[in-house]
Amino acid sequence: MTMMYNPERLALEVLAEICEPPPSVDYLGWAKRNIVFSERITDHPGPYNEDLVPFFSEILRALSPEDPCNIVSLAKSAQIGGTICANIFTLGSLDMAPGDFLYVHPTEENAARWSKTKLMPLVREMPVVAKLFSQNSRDASNSVLYKERIDGRGAIQAAGANSPAGLSMISPRKQVQDDLAKWQMNEAGDPEVQADSRSKAFFNAKVFKISTPMVEPGCKITANYREGTQESYHVPCPHCGELQELRWENMRDHIDPEHPENAHFVCIGCGCEIHEHHREWMVRPENGAKWVAKYPDRARRHRSFRIWMAYSPFERWENLAREWISLQAGGPEKRENGSGAEQTFFNDWLGLAYEADNKAVDWEILRDRAAVSDNTYRGIVPAGVLSLVWGIDVQGDRVECLLIGYGRNRLRAVVEHVVIDNRAGSHLPGYRVHSGHISEPEVRAALDALIAREWTDEAGRKRTVDMTAIDGNAYTDDVWNWVRKHPRSRVIMVRGGNNENAPPIAQAREYDNKGRPKKQKWSSRFYTFAASSFKLRLYRDFKKDDPQRAGFIRFARGFEDDLFQQATSESRVAEKTRSGHTRYVWKLPEGRRNEILDMLNQSLAGAYRLGIPYWTEEQWDAIEDRLGKLEPPRQGDLEDHINQVQPQLPETPEPTPAPAPEARPARPVRKTLTAAEAMRQLNNR
Known part of the structure; x- marks a missing residue:
């Protein structure tokens, strides 16, 4: 039997197939169809629930190819779900629009930990993604920091901002810059500039910058937020419908230290109280909630978002109020990190950069305080x-x-x-x-x-x-x-x-x-x-x-005076690097x-x-x-009291060294106890 083909028709069919636009990349729809969280990954197990975090939906749309922007940045509170948003972008891209993908953390150690504890558990629990990657740990295409699709059409490269080599291995169309505010200069310069340059060859590149802010000036995620559209989430008042942003100052001014459970906002329109039980209704888009841009004209290149704890279902407003009350009281139960409790509150709870005191008070103030x-x-x-x-x-x-x-x-x-x-x-x-x-x-x-x-x-x-x-x-x-x-x-x-x-x-x-x-x-x-x-x-x-x-x-x-001058001697100043970028360092004036x-x-x-x-x-x-319980002090003579008030160590003659400490007369035995010894006794009880 002879088959007859029409060459012109075949050519047109091939041309039509080539010219057909790729399928729509819908990260939100993909998450709803494929993601099922286990208890190991989140405290809210089950399928991805848009109603739980509706404010992430617009961010996922901005990351899709349909949105013309190349950069999407998100400044956020800690533990609000931002990493989940980044993982949806990462895995959804490898499934729907394969290609090389770069995921950068502050250090390679952080990158390895993310791969083991965040990425791979999610991959194993999603059949649509699990089938894309080899599960053989000995496979060269399946290492901790590099995971390639079985068909070779794309790969995830995890890297640390502290390693210039890790940032130069691939040229990805898409990338995530996670915990951006924690990135430090590496030996080749500014790692953010290095990472950005890897995607510049693509006109349709997507770079997702995400982080909890840190110290300002010098906070990278805050700088990115200011460079973009500066979008904030506006919600309707449950009483009058007035759209408004939930601002910390609004809640702070209405906190009753005796009743933190009554923490609330006050509507800027009608003056009615907005309580936590209104939150679930307010944040839903079908009720009018939406992102509002301060600079919408920047949306073609850079869309920037900020979301903080008040919108999140993962934390109660009462806890936010208690944290603030405790901070103001300076209670000893506070657990400080290296940046201090106040900075932690602004960063982790409010999603704001903490304004640093780059210069100390005048040394004379400390001198006069001591006098x-x-x-x-x-x-x-x-x-x-x-x-x-x-x-x-x-x-x-x-x-x-x-x-x-x-x-x-x-x-x-x-x-x-x-x-x-x-x-x-x-x-x-x-x-x-x-x-x-x-x-x-x-x-x-x-x-x-x-x-x-x-x-x-x-x-x-x-x-x-x-x-x-x-x-x-x-x-x-x-x-x-x-x-x-x-x-x-x-x-x-x-x-x-x-x-x-x-x-x-x-x-x-x-x-x-x-x-x-x-x-x-x-x-x-x-x-x-x-x-x-x-x-x-x-x-x-x-x-x-x-x-x-x-x-x-x-x-x-x-x-x-010299003691107080030295205590206030340094200042935190901006410094230009060899590559022309700014970093903040502590400087000691010459001669100090x-x-x-x-x-x-x-x-x-x-x-x-x-x-x-x-x-x-x-x-x-x-x-x-x-x-x-230490031995009460003995009654000393007048000379003892004078020496106690203003002790002066006696001078010794110039010549020979004094006898070794063990040769000195033994001191009277006293019952002394250090704080450390007291702590050890307490812990051993």
Whole structure:
């Protein structure tokens, strides 16, 4: 049988097939058809429910090819469901519009964790996606950071912003830049610029930038929000129908501290109260809720959105009000992170960047605050201080030590400042050193005596220091040789980190040329603290002049002006990188010193290692009870009282070194108890 074909018809059929537009890419519809959340992934298991998070629907439409914009950015509160939105964009793209896809996290470690805990569980629970990828862990196309479709038509590359190599491996049409506000400069420059450049070759590229804001100025997601349409979600009043944005100031001004369960907004139209039970009705588009752009003319290139906790079904308004009340009261039950409780509230709850105090108060204000009559003289532990921590800074010709006291309500008190240098005879009785370097035996002996010394408090009780945090960034081997002779529960090495988004304190890590962690002899006792966040908090607390406010910093009487000048010496300023982009760094003016500022932060790192910022009211009570049981002070003579009011360490003759500490006459036995020992006794009960 002979088959007859019409060549012209065949050519037209092929041409029609080629010219046929691709099927519509509908991320919202795809999510409804395919996503079923398990209890392992979310607290709201079941199929994707648009009614639960209706504000994400328009964002998913903006990510589709039908919307002409190339950039979609979302500034949001924490734990509001933004990652789910990003995962729908990622997996929906690999299914409906295959191609290379780049998903960037702040670090490669974050990227690997996302792949294992977020991406793969979702892939395995979605048959339509699971069939696209190999399930063989030994398959080269199925690694933790790279997952290629079986047919080779597309792949997901997960990368860290800290790795320029990871950002240069593929040229994706689509990408997600997750936790953008936490990205830090890498060795090649600005990682956001590097990631953006990977998609510039495509006229129809889609870049989804998503993050909880951090510190402003310098917050990347906030900058992107301002560059775009600046869309906010408007909802109708349940009483009069007036469309309005839910603003934090509206709720804040109507919070009753005695009844946080009555937290509400007030309609800008009719003045009626809007309560939480109205939320489910208000946020639905069928009732009039919609996104409203401040700059709609920018929509062709960049659509930017902001959504915060008040709209979310995952958190109650009462909890939001309680968090604010607790923050204002400065309750000891607060759990602070490296950026402080106030910043955490603005970032995680309100979805707003926290305005940083880039410059400290004038140093004269701190000096005058220390001179008030009810302050103790330096060297005396003031009332309210329940724990003592040394911060020690190591220089080439001296070692400087700052003693800080900690108490309830985040109180900090600067108690004493000691310098060990070639004039140490005027500071430490019995010690004469030559260069003041940490490697000198005399300097180490002086440090031994200093951290073992007892300090008299206002009640006349003898107190010992709970923790010592010494700078280990310079002369590390010399510092380690001194540190290792002391218990790790009492002495640690610390260094400041340059990552504004790092945890308050973390174990220091060293890496070889291949990026593999190196095991150092001091690894278990060396910690990196969030120096920038500590400085931001310190500068905020410097502005507090009410001793009852949470975070108040108290200075003893008798310090020289130089101490206050050093404590306020640095400023956070904008700096242009070689690539022409802006970053924010801490700068020390030429000719100024900053050892006091460093020691304030080093002491706080020691306090974190001890757990002080996390102690509960009951733990503070236990420490105070034990201190109250110490032996009452003996009745001294007039000379003792004079020395207690304004202690001066006697000078020693120039010649020979003093006898070793163990050769000195033994002190009378006193019943002393450190805060750390009190905590250990409490925990062992």
